[in-house]
Amino acid sequence: MTRPLHSRLGTAAAWLVASALATTALLFTAEVWAQVLCAIVAAAALRTALTTAWRATREGANPPGTVVVRLRGTVNHATADRTSRRLADALAARPAVLVIDMSEVDLLTNAGATALLTAAGLAHRQSIDVVIHHASPQARTTLRTLGLDRYVEYRNR
Known part of the structure; x- marks a missing residue:
């Protein structure tokens, strides 16, 4: 990739x-x-x-078998389909770890977070670890509200 x-x-x-x-x-x-x-x-x-x-x-710095998907800008209903496709493509490679880098995300809405929730659920069923890097406090709150915490780990390295 x-x-x-x-x-x-x-x-x-x-x-x-x-x-x-x-x-x-x-x-x-x-x-x-x-x-x-x-x-x-x-x-x-x-x-x-x-x-x-x-x-x-x-x-x-990522270990072998890690796929990084960088999200940018606003992740909302208008960009949710494209975000879902990018995450699905990354999961199709069957990585050991999927890293979602949110350092350049300005806004994450519930509709946009649903794309992440769907991908995290799919990764969980495939035994793929999901790590979310650099999520803003607003994004973390949105993700927690939808219950994503049970599928992902948050890191800010």
């Missing part, structure tokens, strides 16, 4: 080189507008390099 760690770190290194090149161009550019543009490009490339490296090393 994900690329190997060395490939993702190589991508981060390429972005770091792009940042260095933009910084070098900044030093040799006389026009103010070009300097501003180079500074913006350098900052954006550096941010992308650091984010890519951080995510690659964070994913590399």
Whole structure:
């Protein structure tokens, strides 16, 4: 599902080189507008390099047989079907552990949480452990209200 760690770190290194090149161009550019543009490009490339490296090393910490599904934005009735499909696809690989990363979830409604509850129930029947990472207090409350606590473990590493 994900690329190997060395490939993702190589991508981060390429972005770091792009940042260095933009910084070098900044030093040799006389026009103010070009300097501003180079500074913006350098900052954006550096941010992308650091984010890519951080995510690659964070994913590399998972034991073999672990599948990570990252949810983003709002998980509600409008996105519940897509979330259900993503979780079902992840469970189809029959991992030992399914990790649901909610660090980038802004809002989880009851309708969206139902998709997680359905997937967790299916995982439980298949003897697949489910771990939810970085759920906000609001999301945890919603998940507890639906009874998801009996199927999952919460972690905030």
